[in-house]
Amino acid sequence: MHQSRKEQGLERISRKLLHADRHEAIRLSQLEEDMEAAEEWAGFPAAAGKRSDKMDT
Numbered sequence: 001m002h003q004s005r006k007e008q009g010l011e012r013i014s015r016k017l018l019h020a021d022r023h024e025a026i027r028l029s030q031l032e033e034d035m036e037a038a039e040e041w042a043g044f045p046a047a048a049g050k051r052s053d054k055m056d057t
Contacts, residue, residue: 003011
């Protein structure tokens with residue numbers, strides 16, 4: 001089925017926005033992992049507790 005130009009434009013914009021949100025979520029996840037690793041490396045015992053709390057829920 002043929003889409004109008006308006007529909008095509010809206011679809012392109014929505015794809016771009018969703019793609020950006022996905023990349024942001026991936027980066028935030030990586031940053032959180034890096035922060036936890038840094039806390040563990042620095043010797044903060046709280047990092048291990050955070051990880052086990054997340055797995056229990």
